[in-house]
Each structure stands twice: as C-alpha cells, then as structure tokens.
Amino acid sequence: MIAGALRIALAAGLGFAVAACGAQPDAPAATGAAGDAGADRPAPDIATIDAGELAGLVTRGEALLVDVRTPEEFAAGHIAGAVNRPLDTFDPAAVPREAGKRTVLYCRSGRRSLEAAERLAAAGGSATHLGGGILAWEEAGQPVTPAR
Numbered sequence: 001m002i003a004g005a006l007r008i009a010l011a012a013g014l015g016f017a018v019a020a021c022g023a024q025p026d027a028p029a030a031t032g033a034a035g036d037a038g039a040d041r042p043a044p045d046i047a048t049i050d051a052g053e054l055a056g057l058v059t060r061g062e063a064l065l066v067d068v069r070t071p072e073e074f075a076a077g078h079i080a081g082a083v084n085r086p087l088d089t090f091d092p093a094a095v096p097r098e099a100g101k102r103t104v105l106y107c108r109s110g111r112r113s114l115e116a117a118e119r120l121a122a123a124g125g126s127a128t129h130l131g132g133g134i135l136a137w138e139e140a141g142q143p144v145t146p147a148r
Helices: 002-020 051-059 071-076 111-122 133-139
Strands: 046-049 063-067 102-106 127-130
Touching: 046 051, 046 111, 051 063, 051 102, 051 133, 102 111, 102 133, 111 127, 111 133, 127 133
Parallel strands: 046 127, 063 102, 102 127
Antiparallel strands: none
C-alpha cells in the first residue's frame, strides 16, 4: 500500500513537472541539479531505453515505435516505422502491441514520452520510453525520416 501511494505521489509530481513546462513541452531536463524534481527518474514499472539499445532493437526488428509528438513534429522527421500517437490525444488502448516486439514511446527530449509511459503503466501496460527522445537518437548518429 505504501509503495502504491508512493507511485501515485511520484506520478503526480511528474505530471506537475511536465505540465509546468507549458510553452516548452519537451525542453531538455536538467541533470545533476538540485531542481531535477525526479523528472529523469521514472517509476519502477516504467523502463527507459537509450538510443544505442533502441537502435539494436530496430535493427533486429524487435521494436514497435510510438512517437507522441504533434503531427507537425512527426512530419518534420521521425524514426522510420514509427506511428504517431500525439500526447494530447494519447490513448493507452491504442498503443500497438505485437508478440516478440517491445513497444517504445518517444518524443523530442523524453518528457512527453515519459508522461505517455506513465499513462500506459497506469492502464496496466508495460511502458518503455526513449531517454533523451529523438534528440538523443539523432545525437547517436541514427537516421530520421524524412532526412533533415
């Protein structure tokens, strides 16, 4: 019961941190600073994957990618094979699933995908998001489509 209350409190705090960024829905999170407020530390039932690990899953055909950015951001460049499920209309029931594949959520920097992962986990699904978002993906030298 205490763990559940802690999880709810943590999710509420993260939800506030995401909502508080308003005009910058995906501003990179501060790291190592006292003001982090836990935004980079997902709840235990939410997995974070890095760009290198995701690249391996994509290469082996073991990933289903869900981009939670806006349709405009998605059209400007996304990871090949991703489907667009914007956070503002995100429905955990509409997240694609396929046996033998890991569903990975991503956004620009990781904040919106973490919020989507929280919603998915709260609905009883397994939740994985790309830490650092598509920015980390591109920084790791991975391609986006259409090429930018």
